[in-house]
Amino acid sequence: xxxxxxRAQRVAERRQQILDTARAMxxxxxxxxxxxRRLADAIGYTQPVLYGHFPGGKTEIMxxxxxxxxxxxxxxxxxxxxxxxxxxxxAAVAEAYLGFAAANPSLYEAxxxxxxxxxxxxxxxxxxxxxxFDALAAALGEDGDGAATELLWxxxxxxxxxxxxxxxRQEHRPGRIAELTARFTS
Amino acid sequence: xxxxxxRAQRVAERRQQILDTARAMxxxxxxxxxxxRRLADAIGYTQPVLYGHFPGGKTEIMxxxxxxxxxxxxxxxxxxxxxxxxxxxxAAVAEAYLGFAAANPSLYEAxxxxxxxxxxxxxxxxxxxxxxFDALAAALGEDGDGAATELLWxxxxxxxxxxxxxxxRQEHRPGRIAELTARFTS
DNA sequence: CCTCATTTCTAGCGATGCTAGATTTTCTAG
DNA sequence: CTAGAAAATCTAGCATCGCTAGAAATGAGG
Numbered sequence: 345x346x347x348x349x350x351r352a353q354r355v356a357e358r359r360q361q362i363l364d365t366a367r368a369m370x371x372x373x374x375x376x377x378x379x380x381r382r383l384a385d386a387i388g389y390t391q392p393v394l395y396g397h398f399p400g401g402k403t404e405i406m407x408x409x410x411x412x413x414x415x416x417x418x419x420x421x422x423x424x425x426x427x428x429x430x431x432x433x434x435a436a437v438a439e440a441y442l443g444f445a446a447a448n449p450s451l452y453e454a455x456x457x458x459x460x461x462x463x464x465x466x467x468x469x470x471x472x473x474x475x476x477f478d479a480l481a482a483a484l485g486e487d488g489d490g491a492a493t494e495l496l497w498x499x500x501x502x503x504x505x506x507x508x509x510x511x512x513r514q515e516h517r518p519g520r521i522a523e524l525t526a527r528f529t530s
Numbered sequence: 531x532x533x534x535x536x537r538a539q540r541v542a543e544r545r546q547q548i549l550d551t552a553r554a555m556x557x558x559x560x561x562x563x564x565x566x567r568r569l570a571d572a573i574g575y576t577q578p579v580l581y582g583h584f585p586g587g588k589t590e591i592m593x594x595x596x597x598x599x600x601x602x603x604x605x606x607x608x609x610x611x612x613x614x615x616x617x618x619x620x621a622a623v624a625e626a627y628l629g630f631a632a633a634n635p636s637l638y639e640a641x642x643x644x645x646x647x648x649x650x651x652x653x654x655x656x657x658x659x660x661x662x663f664d665a666l667a668a669a670l671g672e673d674g675d676g677a678a679t680e681l682l683w684x685x686x687x688x689x690x691x692x693x694x695x696x697x698x699r700q701e702h703r704p705g706r707i708a709e710l711t712a713r714f715t716s
Numbered sequence: 717c718c719t720c721a722t723t724t725c726t727a728g729c730g731a732t733g734c735t736a737g738a739t740t741t742t743c744t745a746g
Numbered sequence: 747c748t749a750g751a752a753a754a755t756c757t758a759g760c761a762t763c764g765c766t767a768g769a770a771a772t773g774a775g776g
Contacts, residue, residue, distance in 0.1 A: 351722095380764060390725055392766070401764065457643060460696060473697070491705035494698055495685060495713070498706070502688025503681070510646060511659070512680055519677035520684070527681070527713045537743090537753090566733060576756055578735075587733065 359397045361387055367409050370450035375406065403458075407469075410454040414472035417455070420444050421479040429485025435525045437483040438500060442517065445504035452504065484528060496528055545583045547573055553595050556636035561592065589644075593655075596640040600658035603641070606630050607665040615671025621711045623669040624686060628703065631690035638690065670714060682714055 398404040424440035445452045481493040584590040610626035631638045667679040
């Protein structure tokens with residue numbers, strides 16, 4: 345079984361290479377620049393190889409990249425939330441969330457602007473999403489039905505996208521975070 | 531000059547027909563279904579005619595549709611804001627904003643998920659955008675630097691998208707609006 | 717060395733956005 | 747009313763896209 349293991353490992357490695365390359369290309373030039381031909385070229389193979397690893401094609405690749413993004417975002421948010429709820433935790437969580445979205449715009453795009461078909465790894469994404477959501481709730485110290493957390497998430501999500509779209513000036517972010525912190529801790 | 535006027539009017543009419551058809555097709559089947567061939571077919575002409583009216587191609591068509599969306603959204607928000615600021619105005623504005631986004635998802639998508647190149651009708655969109663922004667500020671009664679309004683806008687924008695993406699349950703919206711109204715009027 | 721399964725590639729399909737050049741229609745002027 | 751100019755429209759095609767069937771290369775076991 346050693347050889348089979350080696351083969352499986354090679355397969356896993358190339359799979360990961362595809363994901364890493366796709367993500368890097370997306371961050372460099374946007375998802376539209378991640379074409380099957382360019383991606384295949386970048387990993388030193390031809391297009392059909394991609395479909396051997398990801399039968400769902402580009403969509404499945406994006407979705408898998410997005411899944412990693414959910415994990416990372418949840419981890420970052422959880423780490424920022426820290427122990428107790430309160431203004432400090434809310435501010436830290438907001439910083440972490442906005443920072444993540446700004447640092448990985450294409451990844452964030454794959455996570456949230458991709459239609460969800462409830463097929464590929466949907467449940468995993470859902471679990472990671474909930475983990476991040478819980479971190480927000482923890483920072484708020486919410487005990488209700490989650491409406492406040494949903495509102496906080498909405499604000500962070502919307503702010504991320506509007507900043508990225510250039511609809512809000514970057515230098516005003518501290519003011520927005522202060523405003524958010526104040527309004528979400530009362 | 532009557533004949534020249536008649537010609538200009540025919541041109542304007544067909545231009546509007548292209549926009550209306552594109553918008554309807556987008557709302558019916560999404561923007562990816564709005565292809566140059568299908569759109570040309572739908573208006574009874576061939577592809578190059580589209581480029582006669584919109585040299586920028588599909589992008590310019592989407593942008594022009596989006597511009598109308600900005601106007602409509604600003605009008606709806608202004609109408610909802612009414613006279614005085616206060617909880618009622620904030621709730622009404624939120625309802626109006628979320629209702630508009632939910633009722634015209636593809637239009638909203640064109641408005642905010644389309645990259646802005648600062649070329650096509652950018653300044654008009656900016657003006658309408660500011661008008662809607664001012665309506666939000668009026669509902670809040672804000673007099674500061676706009677941070678609170680930006681935060682409100684972020685929350686509404688994010689909530690719209692998360693609802694559309696199915697990340698938030700529709701039936702919880704009243705709770706979210708209540709939460710928002712409470713936190714934005716203190 | 718041969719066989720056979722796996723891996724990889726070649727070549728192609730239909731569809732996309734877009735455009736150059738031919739063709740038809742419409743308007744104008746004599 | 748008609749001939750020619752101008753405008754509007756179409757035909758046909760390009761490069762690129764995501765994706766795939768079938769041929770060729772590769773590698774392991776007998």
